[in-house]
Amino acid sequence: MIPEPPTFDHRNPPMMSCGHAANSEGTPAGGTRGPACAICSEFVVAPAQPNLEGRAAKCAYDNPRSKKVHTDRQRVPSSLSLAFFSWQPDEEFDEYYCGCYGWD
Numbered sequence: 001m002i003p004e005p006p007t008f009d010h011r012n013p014p015m016m017s018c019g020h021a022a023n024s025e026g027t028p029a030g031g032t033r034g035p036a037c038a039i040c041s042e043f044v045v046a047p048a049q050p051n052l053e054g055r056a057a058k059c060a061y062d063n064p065r066s067k068k069v070h071t072d073r074q075r076v077p078s079s080l081s082l083a084f085f086s087w088q089p090d091e092e093f094d095e096y097y098c099g100c101y102g103w104d
C-alpha cells in the first residue's frame with residue numbers, strides 16, 4: 001500500500017480546537033483525512049491560531065508530584081512544534097513533553 005501524503009507540515013503543526021498542537025493525522029467519521037490530536041480525538045483545527053510570542057512552555061511532568069527532576073533548561077520558548085504542545089492561555093506556562101519518561 002502506498003502511504004498517504006501528510007496533510008500538514010509536522011514541523012509546523014496547526015493548533016487544534018482542544019488546545020493541543022496537532023500531533024497526528026486521522027479521518028473523523030464521515031469526514032476527510034486531516035490533522036488530529038490523538039490525546040483528545042480532536043479533528044477540528046482551532047479557528048484562531050494562538051500568538052505564542054514571549055511565552056514559555058514547561059514539561060507537563062514538571063510538577064511537585066513528579067518523580068522526574070526538571071530544571072530550568074526544560075523551560076523553552078512556546079512552539080507548536082514541541083512534542084504534545086498544549087496552549088495554556090490562563091497559566092504562566094504552556095505545556096509540552098520533554099521526554100523525561102522516554103519516547104516509547
Ligand SMILES: [Zn+2]
Binds near residue numbers: 018040
Ligand atoms: Zn488535544
